[in-house]
Amino acid sequence: EPEVTQTPSxxxxxxxxxxxxxxxxxxxxxxxxxxxQILGQKVEFLVSFYNNEISEKSEIFDDQxxxxxxxxxxxxxxxxxxxxxxxxxxxxxxxxxxxSGNTIYFGEGSWLTVV
Amino acid sequence: DAKxxxxxxxxxxxxxxxxxxxxxxxxxxxxxxxxxxQIHSQGPQYIIHGLxxxxxxxxxxxxxxxxRKSSTLILxxxxxxxxxxxxxxxxxxxxxGSYQLTFGKGTKLSVIP
Numbered sequence: 001e002p003e004v005t006q007t008p009s010x011x012x013x014x015x016x017x018x019x020x021x022x023x024x025x026x027x028x029x030x031x032x033x034x035x036x037q038i039l040g041q042k043v044e045f046l047v048s049f050y051n052n053e054i055s056e057k058s059e060i061f062d063d064q065x066x067x068x069x070x071x072x073x074x075x076x077x078x079x080x081x082x083x084x085x086x087x088x089x090x091x092x093x094x095x096x097x098x099x100s101g102n103t104i105y106f107g108e109g110s111w112l113t114v115v
Numbered sequence: 116d117a118k119x120x121x122x123x124x125x126x127x128x129x130x131x132x133x134x135x136x137x138x139x140x141x142x143x144x145x146x147x148x149x150x151x152x153q154i155h156s157q158g159p160q161y162i163i164h165g166l167x168x169x170x171x172x173x174x175x176x177x178x179x180x181x182x183r184k185s186s187t188l189i190l191x192x193x194x195x196x197x198x199x200x201x202x203x204x205x206x207x208x209x210x211x212g213s214y215q216l217t218f219g220k221g222t223k224l225s226v227i228p
Contacts, residue, residue: 004158033215043159043202043218056215091158103149104216106158 002026004107006092012113013082021077021110023092032075033093033104034067036060043091049075082114117219118142118205124223127197133190135222137203140184146207148179149216150188152199159202159218162188193226200224 005024013019025032034046047057049067064080075094079086089109095102120138127133139148149164163170163177165186170177176189190197202221207214 035216037156042220043153043216045215045217048215089156093158103161103164105161106151108158109156 002105004092004094004105006090006107006110008110009108010111010113012115015084015114016081019079019082019086019112021079021090021092021112023075023077023107024073025075025092025094026096026105027073029094029096029105031055031095031102031104032067032069033095034077035091035093035106036088037091037109038085038088046077046090079112082112084114087112087114117217119203119219121201121203121219121222123220124225126225126227127190127193129195129226129228130192133188133193133197133224133226135188135190135201135203135224136185137188138185139203139205142183142205143207146205148177148183148186149204149206150175150177151202151204151216151218152197153202153221154196154199160199162201164206193224195226195228198224198226 007022032049037043045058047061048055066078068076089111091106091109093104093106095104147164147166150162151159153159163175165177179186200221200223204216
């Protein structure tokens, strides 16, 4: 069964450093998403991406965040200068349009720890 | 904010059916009901979705009331591996395809041996 894959599974970084989280969406999907979950809290939407541009973003997705599809298969989330409060599980997801509803499928997540 | 209300937690005996309720009284006519689950901080796993008809797949059944203000997810024979947080999500579908999901706190289902 096709799946969304994410790397790394866990990353520890120092405050102020740049981090890039990588994702390979399901191959025939056209819409890509990032969500995050701070430990013990709800899953929160960050951003959605379609046709090489951001289609929707939340208040959390401020100027320190950026997304990119550098080639035909990868989708990345960059955090420019990490803060302690960026420590969270980051989930990549993808979907395709369809008449019955475009189900969003999630990866297993990248756990980011900022120290 | 999430447009759904779910019980905080439920228990179910192994092998029995688990019935997870969800209220979505403000649902609009073109909004779908989606169910996901999350097992111990893994990625949310899609279970099933529906608009107004009842739906069934290999994982579960979804029963939506006629007025669409509530629904029930049914796991027919719960196993220990079904222990997870279950999220009921109302999601609009415009045809544009990028409508995101708004997660609430969900229902923590514990399947008991």
